[in-house]
Amino acid sequence: MTIFLLILGLLAGLIAGLFGVGGGIIFTPVLFFLFEQAGIPNSVPWAVASGLMCTWITSLASVVRQYNQQHLFIKEGLLLGFFGALGISLGKWVLLSPYYSRTEFIIVFSSLLFYSAVLMFMRGRKSETHAETTTEGSSPLFSPKQASITGIIGGGIASLAGVGGGGTMVPIMNLFFKQHFRKAVSISHLGMLTMITVGVLQLMAEQPELHGSGQSLTQWTLGYVDLGAVNSMAWTALVGAYAGTWLNHKVPRHYLQLGFGLLALVMGTRLLLTL
Numbered sequence: 564m565t566i567f568l569l570i571l572g573l574l575a576g577l578i579a580g581l582f583g584v585g586g587g588i589i590f591t592p593v594l595f596f597l598f599e600q601a602g603i604p605n606s607v608p609w610a611v612a613s614g615l616m617c618t619w620i621t622s623l624a625s626v627v628r629q630y631n632q633q634h635l636f637i638k639e640g641l642l643l644g645f646f647g648a649l650g651i652s653l654g655k656w657v658l659l660s661p662y663y664s665r666t667e668f669i670i671v672f673s674s675l676l677f678y679s680a681v682l683m684f685m686r687g688r689k690s691e692t693h694a695e696t697t698t699e700g701s702s703p704l705f706s707p708k709q710a711s712i713t714g715i716i717g718g719g720i721a722s723l724a725g726v727g728g729g730g731t732m733v734p735i736m737n738l739f740f741k742q743h744f745r746k747a748v749s750i751s752h753l754g755m756l757t758m759i760t761v762g763v764l765q766l767m768a769e770q771p772e773l774h775g776s777g778q779s780l781t782q783w784t785l786g787y788v789d790l791g792a793v794n795s796m797a798w799t800a801l802v803g804a805y806a807g808t809w810l811n812h813k814v815p816r817h818y819l820q821l822g823f824g825l826l827a828l829v830m831g832t833r834l835l836l837t838l
Contacts, residue, residue: 572617572796573803578826579621581806581819586800587726588679592672592830594792595724597780599837605776607668608658611725612766612787618727619759624804625752639750642710643717644757647728649745650718651762658722659769671836672724676831679730683824696790702743705750709740717751718758727755755768762786 571593579586597607621623629635657663698790713735715729729751736747767786781791 568792568795570800574626575617575796576621576800576803576805577807577810578803578823579625580804581801581810581814581823586804587614587724588676588827588830589724589798590614590617590732590794592676592834595668595672595838597792600812601780602838603776603778603780605771607663607665608766608771608787609776609779610767611658611722612763613789613792615630615721615727615759615763615766616788616790616793617796617800618725619756619763620793621800621804622701622727622752622759624801625757628805629749629752634745634749635753636705636746636750637753639710640692640753641757642705642707643714643732643750643754646711646714647718647721647732647754647758648714648761650715650720651758652718652765653715653720653723654719655762655765663723664712666838668723671720671838673831673834675720675724675726675730676827676834680824680827680831683820683827685772702746703741705736705740705742709736712752713740714758715734717754719763720754721758722762727751727759729755 571589575586575589578589591610594614595606595610598609603609650654689693713732716735717732720731721728729748732751732754733744733747736742736750737744742750767788769786771779771784771787779789779792780787783789783791783794
């Protein structure tokens with residue numbers, strides 16, 4: 564089990580670095596499968612909380628990298644994170660309610676995966692788009708209104724699906740609000756780090772025993788976060804994230820986007836087959 568989690572962390576970190584996402588799109592569904600196979604009661608909040616904690620680690624590495632490269636949009640990122648924290652707080656109440664169970668989680672997450680697949684296939688077929696050819700300096704101002712829309716949507720999805728929200732927020736900023744792609748990724752990383760911090764702390768403060776789900780994969784837990792599983796993946800995820808960042812500059816972007824789309828399509832189909 565430990566070796567599998569180490570490999571999972573490396574793969575998720577690699578994908579995070581390659582595609583500018585937090586890695587939750589890999590962490591959470593695989594953790595969900597593991598919790599399900601282990602017979603963990605009420606496995607959805609365990610998978611979401613532990614997946615968010617893993618995503619927090621890769622997001623922190625991404626923010627540090629952006630800062631070292633002097634490519635961190637602090638004001639915009641914190642503004643996005645503030646509204647994302649509101650969205651993730653609202654979503655948490657739905658996550659822990661009796662109305663959100665295994666079936667709803669699979670439908671939400673598989674829909675997110677199919678959306679990401681279609682988006683990446685469309686972008687991967689194009690050598691360049693208007694939004695990608697504009698310079699970062701020519702990007703319009705990222706206003707509080709735009710941040711509120713992007714953050715609340717991204718935060719809500721993050722808490723319901725256990726992802727960082729970057730796969731949703733980057734397309735919104737890039738396609739709808741005309742932000743340069745690299746700028747949108749940078750803003751998203753800091754926004755994810757901020758809002759996931761709030762979400763993880765809230766889920767750590769919960770008492771799973773009250774919901775009849777006190778058992779997890781390992782004995783080292785805090786609230787709904789399985790620290791043992793997270794620790795097994797965290798260090799290899801960091802290695803993978805830096806390797807993915809290096810590969811990002813070596814592999815043509817349209818190949819990366821098509822590859823990510825195929826991966827999302829396969830994982831979404833696999834999730835639906837468990838219904």
